[in-house]
Amino acid sequence: MAADVSAEYAAYVARFDAAAGDEFPVGGFAKYKGKLIKKLSRDEFAAKNAEYFDLAGHYFHGIDRGDTINDVIVRLVRERAAELVLTSPV
Numbered sequence: 001m002a003a004d005v006s007a008e009y010a011a012y013v014a015r016f017d018a019a020a021g022d023e024f025p026v027g028g029f030a031k032y033k034g035k036l037i038k039k040l041s042r043d044e045f046a047a048k049n050a051e052y053f054d055l056a057g058h059y060f061h062g063i064d065r066g067d068t069i070n071d072v073i074v075r076l077v078r079e080r081a082a083e084l085v086l087t088s089p090v
Contacts, residue, residue: 007060009046019085027039028049052077052080055073056077056080056089
């Protein structure tokens with residue numbers, strides 16, 4: 001994996017530990033903003049992170065074009081943001 005994935009994963013783990021506590025092992029579950037989230041492994045994180053940025057990019061590209069936005073896209077962006085312990089942009 002790329003070096004930047006390692007840095008992004010380290011930042012994710014730091015966010016997760018700050019939000020939920022560092023007692024959760026990889027694969028463990030914690031509550032975050034009312035959602036049950038799993039502490040992801042590096043490989044799981046890489047896949048979810050890529051999916052999140054793809055969905056968010058699709059959302060914002062649609063906004064820029066003036067498209068009508070489907071609520072499913074909004075929900076997915078919010079869910080992925082929570083899984084990555086990020087503040088949702090929507």
